Amino acid sequence: MIPTQFAYVAPTSVEEALAALAEHGDEAKILAGGQSLLPVLRMRLNAPEVVIDIGKIDSLREIRDEGDSISIGAMATYAQILGDAGIRDSLSLLHKAITEVADPQIRHRGTLGGALVHADPAGDCGAPTLALEADLVIQGPGGERTVAATDFFEDLFTTAVGEDEILTAVRFRKHDGWGSHYEKFVRVAHQWPIVSVAAAVKVDGGTISEARIGLVNMGSTALRATATEQALVGQQATEDGVRAACDLAAQGTNPPSDLNGDAAYRSHLATVLTRRAVLKAAGSS
Structure with a gap:
């Protein structure tokens, strides 16, 4: 049309x-x-x-290393992000998730900021943004303000960005020393994920000391699997060690039912994919 x-x-x-x-x-x-x-x-x-x-606003395309954090302009394309060595090394979870976004054509046009403001709960970017505990910089008539990722996603296709405001940047604290993995389940290539899990895990001496888990398509917004995060701390980074914690991944979620699977199916998928993502993240730390 x-x-x-x-x-x-x-x-x-x-x-x-x-x-x-x-x-x-x-x-x-x-x-x-x-x-x-x-x-x-x-x-x-x-x-x-x-x-x-807003594609002609050059300042919104900048990716800046700010010492202990990296600021990504809202108009930075997926391809730009994938080509940045600092993001690949210090924000490996974001890098891995964006690698799974659609196809090369879309990755050369689509932007991280646009995806986050669109706030599709089946999008690949919300979960790693939550798991990496990003801060989102919003500018409006009253000046600039910063919103934590946990407060940014409000409801289906709804965010903290007001109608008279623009998202200008996303700031991520570096996660050097953390392992990460993005586990995406689809029926066909380039499909929206039926369920995906973004996992960032810190392992000390074989024991998980910190964990951050983001979930895709398990509710009206991207979500954190907080019960699993808490239960993982102090567990051995083995399949037996993480199983009980990962079985809690769907706790507090409200997954949709559609032609790709009903809510119960997605809840089961979330536990399986979380276990896979955590173990792979622990092995890459």
Whole structure:
């Protein structure tokens, strides 16, 4: 289908983009990489009067090493992130998850910031962002504010970014010395995950000292498997050592039921995939 007619604005600074948002209000939509918005427009599921393309704001594409953390601009593409040695070494979980996003064409156009603001609970980026306990930088008329990943995802396709605000960066503390793994279960290649698990694990002398687990498609938002995280601490990094903790992975979740599987099936998958992800992460630490 062809989208309905809309005006097109391409600001070159965050300030210009915010001014355009203020002028057009809820009749405007932000265009980042376009991999989520453009299909929605083509199917006429949304018909904004104005599309504000932030792709010409160069500052939003920067990836900066800030010492103990790495700041990724909201418009940094997946391909940029995958090509960054610092992210590969210090944020290996994010790197592994993004490797699993769709196909090379989409990874060269899609952006981390766009995916996080779109907040699809079946998206690959939310779980590692939660597991790595990122901070998200949001700018609006009142200035800049920072929101923890745990407070960012509010509901289905809903985040802490207001209608008059823009996500400008995602800041990750480096996880040097942590093992990581992203375990994704699909029926066919490049499908949205039926369930995925993002695991970051720190092992000292064969014993798990810290664990962070993010879940994909187990509720209306990306989720942390906090019961499993807590139960893993102090356990031996072996299959027998982690089994009981990983069996708690679905606790507190509300997985959907659809043609790919019902809620009970996803709950079972979550425990199996969590065990696999934790063991592989522990082995890579």
